[in-house]
Amino acid sequence: MNVDDLKKFYNCRSYRQMSKILQVSDAAICKWGKNGIPIRRQALLQIQTNGALKADLKQNVA
Template identity: 40%
Template sequence: MKPSDLMSHYGCKTKRELSQKTGFSEVTLWKWEKNGIPPRTQATFEVLTQGKLKANLEALIA
């Protein structure tokens, strides 16, 4: 899962919008773009979106 996937799902055009909708800071979103979304956070988004967004299973194993 990538930040762009979250932006598409939540219908956001900017990181500021995504920040407001998810409650994560813009700095956090920037870090996710650079380093990837942490596995537990991906799993949380998978549950919150009822499986519409899928956690990267390879990241969960590592």
């Protein structure tokens, strides 16, 4: 998954709105947009969304 997938799923218009929903900093969302979402966070998001969003296991992000 990527930040655009999150934005679409949570129907967010901005990183700030998404950061509030996910309870992370704006900087974290921005970093995810540039470097990809860490695989551990992706796994948590997959669980939280009951599989609607899928972790990208091929993505090599710490």
